[in-house]
Amino acid sequence: MKANTLLIFGALCLLLSLASFTKPPVGYKIGDKVADFSLKGVDGKNHSLAEFKQAKGYIIVFTCNECPYAQMYEQRIIQLHNKYSKLGYPVLAINPSLVDYFPEESYDEMVKRSKASKFTFHYLFDKNQGVTKLFRPSKTPHVFLLDKNRVVKYIGAIDDNPQSAAAVKKKYVESAIEALNKGKNPTPAETKAIGCAIKIN
Amino acid sequence: MKSLKFFSFLLLLSLFACTGTTEVKRDNTTVATASADAKPEILTSFDQLNDRYFQVKDSLVIINFWATWCKPCVRELPDFNEAALKYKGQKVKFVFVSLDFLDTMEKSIVPFIKSNPFNGEVVVLADQDVNTWAINIDNNWDGAIPVTLAIKNGKKSTKMGAFQNYEELNNFIQQNI
Structure with missing residues (x-):
């Protein structure tokens, strides 16, 4: 009995010490260099950062089909891509959803959504959340702006008014791109916004 | 906020209404209209x-x-x-x-x-x-x-x-x- 108790006590201590060393996983922060990835787009082909040879930067947007916030920003994401891909900053949208929990976010549904909303950018399916786990976005939509060296320069919201594009006062992503274009670091480098929480396995 | 309290009160009423006399049921109808405005x-x-x-x-x-x-x-x-x-x-x-x-x-x-x-x-x-x-x-x-x-x-x-x-x-x- 005594030996058993000791064993259990020992196991508990081990568990506790392990717990104190296991910090919650952290995603890319400002200044981190992002690893390239290759994900299947709604056009059926795989896409990576490397294919944009002339890119001055990349607008990575974690977004999805059914989140009301993501839907409110669809047109604004299209506009970002249309305006800035010509200037060397393409949008790459990534759906981070776990399809087991959210069947409405499957690859087929993504294809439908991109057609219905006439997406002009690559909308990529992160099947096993491999890329999502590296970035660790907390909600959709969630933007990571990278410079041409794939270093994270801005993280957060597209602008300061989800519900009304007309009432926007601060266009965070646009200002951040303009700063990058001038060789400066964006301010603010990070912003907060409401969105649909992303469940990461 | 008063209206919300009143609304909760009405909801309570509607719970009692489940016991079901005709008179209470009439109250229940009031609930529907009142809560529609809530x-x-x-x-x-x-x-x-x-x-x-x-x-x-x-x-x-x-x-x-x-x-x-x-x-x-x-x-x-x-x-x-x-x-x-x-x-x-x-x-x-x-x-x-x-x-x-x-x-x-x-x-x-x-x-x-x-x-x-x-x-x-x-x-x-x-x-x-x-x-x-x-x-x-x-x-x-x-x-x-x-x-x-x-x-x-x-x-x-x-x-x-x-x-x-x-x-x-x-x-x-x-x-x-």
Whole structure:
């Protein structure tokens, strides 16, 4: 009995010490260099950062089909891509959803959504959340702006008014791109916004 | 807020109505019409929320940020209602701050409140500039809901994400009461 108790006590201590060393996983922060990835787009082909040879930067947007916030920003994401891909900053949208929990976010549904909303950018399916786990976005939509060296320069919201594009006062992503274009670091480098929480396995 | 209290009273009435005499049923009809008009109050700036609920003296205020479109938020609401019933008569106030969209309120929060009674105040926060007010919730909060605050005499605790179950919520209340 005594030996058993000791064993259990020992196991508990081990568990506790392990717990104190296991910090919650952290995603890319400002200044981190992002690893390239290759994900299947709604056009059926795989896409990576490397294919944009002339890119001055990349607008990575974690977004999805059914989140009301993501839907409110669809047109604004299209506009970002249309305006800035010509200037060397393409949008790459990534759906981070776990399809087991959210069947409405499957690859087929993504294809439908991109057609219905006439997406002009690559909308990529992160099947096993491999890329999502590296970035660790907390909600959709969630933007990571990278410079041409794939270093994270801005993280957060597209602008300061989800519900009304007309009432926007601060266009965070646009200002951040303009700063990058001038060789400066964006301010603010990070912003907060409401969105649909992303469940990461 | 008076209208909400009245609304809860009507909902209670409707519960009694389940016993079913014709007379009570007539009351039940009144319930439907009255609750159809029940609209939560809209706060246009975070300051209004702050003035009203963050500065309360000698009571614990539990503020839950939610929305009808947020699945984990909706899932934890019954636990909040259970807690609100348990702490009734004690110095604990429950506030449900909805982040639903103003232009779709008639289709979202209005019918939701009608079919899911709240044991507490419900307000809609329409302040869109989250980046400015997020810091008042918690330094580390980046906007994902649900998020719940416990405030007592200016001292604040935060729970980011949903409570796993009633026990976890109750512990959170106990730690801050």
